[in-house]
Amino acid sequence: MNGWLEFGYEFFFWFNRIVFFYIIAVVFVYLVLFLTSAFNLRKQIGIPEMQYDEMLTTKFAPPLSIIVPVYNEEIGAVYSIRSLLGINYSQYEVIVVNDGSKDNSLETIIKEFDMFEMQEKIVWTGLKKGTKPVRKVYGSRLHSNLFLLDKENGGKADALNAGILMSKYPYFVSIDGDTILDTNAIMKVMKPIIEAKPGEEIIASGGSVGIANGNRIDRGYLNSGKVSLVRHPLVVMQVIEYIRAFLMGRMSLSRYNILLIVSGAFSVFRKDWVIKAGGYDTETVGEDMELVVRLHRLIRENKSKARIAFLPDPVCWTEAPESLSVLYNQRKRWHKGLFQSLYRHKKMMLNPKYGAIGMLAFPYFFFIEFLGPAIELLGYFVVIFGLWFNLINIPYAVLFSLVMIIYGSFLSMGALLLEEWSQRKYKKLSDFFRLFVYALTESFWYRPLMSISRMHSLFELGRRKRGEWGRMTRKAGVLHHQEEVPAQPK
Amino acid sequence: MNNSLIIVLWAGLTLLSVLTLIFIYLFIKKTISNRYEMRKKKLLEDYHKSDSVLERYLRTGHMERRMVLGSAVEYEAMQEYFVKRIQVVNEEEHQRIQLFFQQHLVDHYRKRLSSRRYNQRISSLLYIERFNLRELLPDLENLLSKKIGDVEKYAVLRVMAGLQSERIIEIMMDPTQNLPDYVCRQLLYPLNMNLMERFIAGFDQCPPSLQDNLLDILRIRNERSLAFLQMLELLVNSEREELRIRAIKALASFGYASKQGLQRIEESLDHWDAKSWQEKLMLTKLMGSIKSGPFLEKLQELISDRSFMIRSEAAASILLYKDGVQILRKIEASHEDRFAQDIAKEMLKRGIS
Numbered sequence: 001m002n003g004w005l006e007f008g009y010e011f012f013f014w015f016n017r018i019v020f021f022y023i024i025a026v027v028f029v030y031l032v033l034f035l036t037s038a039f040n041l042r043k044q045i046g047i048p049e050m051q052y053d054e055m056l057t058t059k060f061a062p063p064l065s066i067i068v069p070v071y072n073e074e075i076g077a078v079y080s081i082r083s084l085l086g087i088n089y090s091q092y093e094v095i096v097v098n099d100g101s102k103d104n105s106l107e108t109i110i111k112e113f114d115m116f117e118m119q120e121k122i123v124w125t126g127l128k129k130g131t132k133p134v135r136k137v138y139g140s141r142l143h144s145n146l147f148l149l150d151k152e153n154g155g156k157a158d159a160l161n162a163g164i165l166m167s168k169y170p171y172f173v174s175i176d177g178d179t180i181l182d183t184n185a186i187m188k189v190m191k192p193i194i195e196a197k198p199g200e201e202i203i204a205s206g207g208s209v210g211i212a213n214g215n216r217i218d219r220g221y222l223n224s225g226k227v228s229l230v231r232h233p234l235v236v237m238q239v240i241e242y243i244r245a246f247l248m249g250r251m252s253l254s255r256y257n258i259l260l261i262v263s264g265a266f267s268v269f270r271k272d273w274v275i276k277a278g279g280y281d282t283e284t285v286g287e288d289m290e291l292v293v294r295l296h297r298l299i300r301e302n303k304s305k306a307r308i309a310f311l312p313d314p315v316c317w318t319e320a321p322e323s324l325s326v327l328y329n330q331r332k333r334w335h336k337g338l339f340q341s342l343y344r345h346k347k348m349m350l351n352p353k354y355g356a357i358g359m360l361a362f363p364y365f366f367f368i369e370f371l372g373p374a375i376e377l378l379g380y381f382v383v384i385f386g387l388w389f390n391l392i393n394i395p396y397a398v399l400f401s402l403v404m405i406i407y408g409s410f411l412s413m414g415a416l417l418l419e420e421w422s423q424r425k426y427k428k429l430s431d432f433f434r435l436f437v438y439a440l441t442e443s444f445w446y447r448p449l450m451s452i453s454r455m456h457s458l459f460e461l462g463r464r465k466r467g468e469w470g471r472m473t474r475k476a477g478v479l480h481h482q483e484e485v486p487a488q489p490k
Numbered sequence: 491m492n493n494s495l496i497i498v499l500w501a502g503l504t505l506l507s508v509l510t511l512i513f514i515y516l517f518i519k520k521t522i523s524n525r526y527e528m529r530k531k532k533l534l535e536d537y538h539k540s541d542s543v544l545e546r547y548l549r550t551g552h553m554e555r556r557m558v559l560g561s562a563v564e565y566e567a568m569q570e571y572f573v574k575r576i577q578v579v580n581e582e583e584h585q586r587i588q589l590f591f592q593q594h595l596v597d598h599y600r601k602r603l604s605s606r607r608y609n610q611r612i613s614s615l616l617y618i619e620r621f622n623l624r625e626l627l628p629d630l631e632n633l634l635s636k637k638i639g640d641v642e643k644y645a646v647l648r649v650m651a652g653l654q655s656e657r658i659i660e661i662m663m664d665p666t667q668n669l670p671d672y673v674c675r676q677l678l679y680p681l682n683m684n685l686m687e688r689f690i691a692g693f694d695q696c697p698p699s700l701q702d703n704l705l706d707i708l709r710i711r712n713e714r715s716l717a718f719l720q721m722l723e724l725l726v727n728s729e730r731e732e733l734r735i736r737a738i739k740a741l742a743s744f745g746y747a748s749k750q751g752l753q754r755i756e757e758s759l760d761h762w763d764a765k766s767w768q769e770k771l772m773l774t775k776l777m778g779s780i781k782s783g784p785f786l787e788k789l790q791e792l793i794s795d796r797s798f799m800i801r802s803e804a805a806a807s808i809l810l811y812k813d814g815v816q817i818l819r820k821i822e823a824s825h826e827d828r829f830a831q832d833i834a835k836e837m838l839k840r841g842i843s
Contacts, residue, residue, distance in 0.1 A: 043608045060675045060710075194672035195644065198699060396495055403502035410509045417512050420519060427527070432520055436513065 012391055015382055022375060026368055027407060034414045036252035041312060041422045061190055063091035064268070065167030067174045069159035071099045074108040080175065081109065085143050089186050093145040097163045100132075100153030114141040115148055127279045131162040157280035157287040164271060164279060173268045176318075180212055181266065185315040189268045192309035201306035203295060206267030207315030208246035210425065211239050213322065229431040234327060236438045237446045238320040239426075244415035247422065250310050253361065266316040273298065273306070284344070286337020293341050293348075296361075300354045312422045324449075331450055332457035335370070339461060342366055373451035374458070380448075405443045412439035526563060533567035544571060547590070548583045558594060565598065573620055591621040603629050612645060619649040627655050644673045651677040659688055665697040674700060678707040683715070690717050702736050709740035719744060723751035726758060735769050742776040756784050771803055778807025786811055793834065794827035801829060805837035 066084055070077045077096065084094050098106045109115065115138035132154030140146040151162050160174050171193070173186070182188070185207070193202045214230030229236060267288070274280075277294045284290040292308065299306045321327040342349070342365060349366065351358040386392040416435055419425065426432060537544045543556050560568065572587050579587065595617075602614035603626065611633070618626050627650065634646050647669075651658050658677060661667060669677070678686075689696065689704055696704065705725070708718055722744065725737035738755075741747060747755065755776070762770070774792055777785035792804035808814045815838070822834040 060672055060679075195641070195670055197640065197670050198668055396498070399495065399498050399502065403498055403505065406502055406505045406509060410505050410512075413509055413512045413516075417516060420516055424523075427520070427524060429517070429520055429524065432516065 067163035099159040212317035
């Protein structure tokens, strides 16, 4: 018994030390991220949207393949396809990949767009690993740039790979069926690519994701002029989280070309690079992050100067879960994906050969993003232990935690500041107050909750399901309820 | 311990005050900007009325005092109104809008162009382009000589091109500029034919990327000048493959070649096997848009080419000839190569439906 207690004291002592320095490090890292983003965004305040006009009107943007993987989404898919067919872009094709849906997705799409079976269409562009067999390829009589690929079920990554293989253009973008695009989304993400200097290569480009809950959607697009904040506490917290993650985290990481996550919801990739990298990995949960890590690895291993770009503008909108259990599972999945990506490429960790990716991004994602929740939860236990055995200097501890809470709020507030400088989506004062108040309460309920879900995912890592379609169960038609679209004339 | 307590306390207090400051800043900023937006919205609504000051000015050309002695928000609202309005005006109204900007906003934009703040410079560029304020060309060149980032440089160049500045020729011909293709095309696209002809005249001195893009832009704009045609016919035999391909593509869309030009292309078919598939593909397309006996013969040979794309393009080109349908029918029925039969069949199906 005594031995255990002694061990406990010893552990307590050392844990405290480690955690203390850990916290100082984290505080420092976040501060740097915040300042970098702030500096970058400050330059861009108040530039009118017009800058995209000039591009929309020209015909020189490179052609683009849009890949839409579909799995059991008969209603949603038709809406997304229809809105994609109406985008303002000079030359593009839409490739819908039906990943062996068990519902009527296939039949609905075929009927809706008057599709016919095509003979010679697949151009195999040489991905080393194949995909699940493709049953049939369809073209549309209504839209010459719409194709449908029907294949056996193999998971989202597999569906995307099949789409990539069939695509004919040099760039592709993948879009989830449940994502709503900003009107200028495509031009926004293509801009860094087409404005790259000769000799400079941008091989992937993505933008921020916003939360669509509580907004009006007109003809498949979100009207970004009228964004308003919903009242649901979970959603408000997620709004803050997204702003923080995109504007602070990714913006500054991209500044140094060490961005490891390009939003999977909507990013453009260079096809040849993705194929060279081996396409999407079918064994990972977070196939989008894994791909980006692999691309970075390829860049360094080929000593290339290629870059992955990120822009702070919101380019697409997604529906945030409003139920706790869905959110919980989503975070579990994300954390698992993070782990898998880091683990698969562990060779890059602290490896100077991989430059800033290995020396900065990997440690950041591993120690801060990945280990954070574990340390946090361990911290709660230690506090309980310390209180129990009277080891804690209470005024000090109280003060310290207060300071940390203030720091957390400071970061959230900082994110709101960045939001004001860049996107200015939430204009109403009442929305601002609500965001502020919720940001203050984060440390008491939302943060621990997220940490628990992430810890939970660690325990589940052993039992790995392959190629799953991690999707949230949604209320039918939440995103498409307003429009009463008349049936298309045949 | 006491010492660290004090440190933590100070850290906490500092953070708290920064937090409060940010809060107050955001609160004030949001209040002010919301009020500003409201005022602007109100003004814009007023301008939209058919008897508003601005609409009256567009009709009569009489500038009222209210338009001239505006406050900042009024100017901004007018600017915003005219940006949209200028897209749906007649010639006279267009001139009036421009006159208004020339008389009253040139100085405003000039000041903004030399502002230290990036966003002020960039946003004024957009308006200078839209309202065609040539008076500001010297200021633009001045800005260009300063140390600015690439994004801004391209924006300035774009505006200069839109304003038909002659300086743009010099800048684009300078190989050290290393302009991205996309920017290069954006700069070429709005240039008038006078400036374009100067590029054509100095074609050999242009950097390769400019040469390529120039051909593409002239093709996209569907320019049909003799100088251009003559240049294209010469370039079909260029040493540089990229240039050959683009010249062939441009000729294909031109749809015409002189006698000598035709002869030159026919001769180049002799080296068919040495060509890349891209060049072959373009030539196959060209042989459909410019028609000749030797071309048709070559196309019938190509319909059994190993590559699907060439076969398919050859079939499409044959279909453009007067008796193309009959030729394809014959191929479908009796060609010795099964692939040739298939492609003829598919093309007939597609072409007829």
